[in-house]
Amino acid sequence: MAKKLVALCACTMGLAHTFMAAQSLEEAAKELGYEVKIETQGADGIQNALTPKDLEEADIIIQAVAITPENNDRFDNYDVYEIGLQDAIKNAKGIIKEIEEMISAEAQ
Amino acid sequence: MQEDSVFKREYVLIDADVSTKAECLAFIAEKAVEFGISSSVQGTIDGFMEREAVDSTGFSDGFAIPHTRCDAILKPSVMVVKTKRGIDWPSMDGEPTVVVFALLVPREVEGTVHLKLLSALSRKLVNAEFQKSLLNSCDSDEIFGIINQAIQS
Numbered sequence: 001m002a003k004k005l006v007a008l009c010a011c012t013m014g015l016a017h018t019f020m021a022a023q024s025l026e027e028a029a030k031e032l033g034y035e036v037k038i039e040t041q042g043a044d045g046i047q048n049a050l051t052p053k054d055l056e057e058a059d060i061i062i063q064a065v066a067i068t069p070e071n072n073d074r075f076d077n078y079d080v081y082e083i084g085l086q087d088a089i090k091n092a093k094g095i096i097k098e099i100e101e102m103i104s105a106e107a108q
Numbered sequence: 109m110q111e112d113s114v115f116k117r118e119y120v121l122i123d124a125d126v127s128t129k130a131e132c133l134a135f136i137a138e139k140a141v142e143f144g145i146s147s148s149v150q151g152t153i154d155g156f157m158e159r160e161a162v163d164s165t166g167f168s169d170g171f172a173i174p175h176t177r178c179d180a181i182l183k184p185s186v187m188v189v190k191t192k193r194g195i196d197w198p199s200m201d202g203e204p205t206v207v208v209f210a211l212l213v214p215r216e217v218e219g220t221v222h223l224k225l226l227s228a229l230s231r232k233l234v235n236a237e238f239q240k241s242l243l244n245s246c247d248s249d250e251i252f253g254i255i256n257q258a259i260q261s
Contacts, residue, residue, distance in 0.1 A: 012159075012162060013159065013175060013177055015175045015177065015211050015213060015223075015226060015227075015230070016165070016173045016175050016211060016226075016230045016233075017230075018227075018230075019227040019228075019230035019231045020167070020173075020230050020231065020233055020234045022231065023230075023231035023232075023234045023235075024234045027234075040227070042223075042227060043177065043213065043217070043223050043226075043227075044220040044223035044224050044227055045220060086163075086167075086200055089167060089168075089200070089234060090167070090168055090200045090201070
């Protein structure tokens, strides 16, 4: 089964960076062989909401947020990697690889 | 094009003779009032600057995406400016900005249809091919076509 990466993106105004970050993460994760699902909390509301099942199945959980997201207690019992929206936009692939390294280092 | 369309041919402004971020935002604000997108030049500038104060909306490869959701804006719209010369607009890679996407949104928006069009465009903006096609084009009809297709798809 493919590895799964889920992420939540939310910027202050929910007009631009939320979606730029979501798109960048999605493309990078696919390229790295992940099944991917990304929730956006933007001006158009919550889209593609992550379910408990999504979080349970995920190998990597990322939040790229500049605000406290709605319904954040879903994430309480999981390891969540918090990254900056700008980093997500300009270096999504590098960041996912860094997280992979952190996870494999922890596993040892 | 429908009257309430978020993006129209006239919203593409090429060869803008602006040298700074402030001049560029003022130019966009003036045009926004002229096009009936905004009720106030100063209100629009203030809206943009409020967002720029959080952090610069310049990103990479010559693109910036200033945006505002404020009382001055009358209808959700996207305006695209291509500047005559690269301008200093603090960006993620330090490159000067030449293509400016301005997203203008009223404080109150009915439904999410227009917002979804804007979010689709934001997603497209990180696509290298899309960026390249806009950087390479100096023809406003062509630029309009490229962006209009991105919004519709």
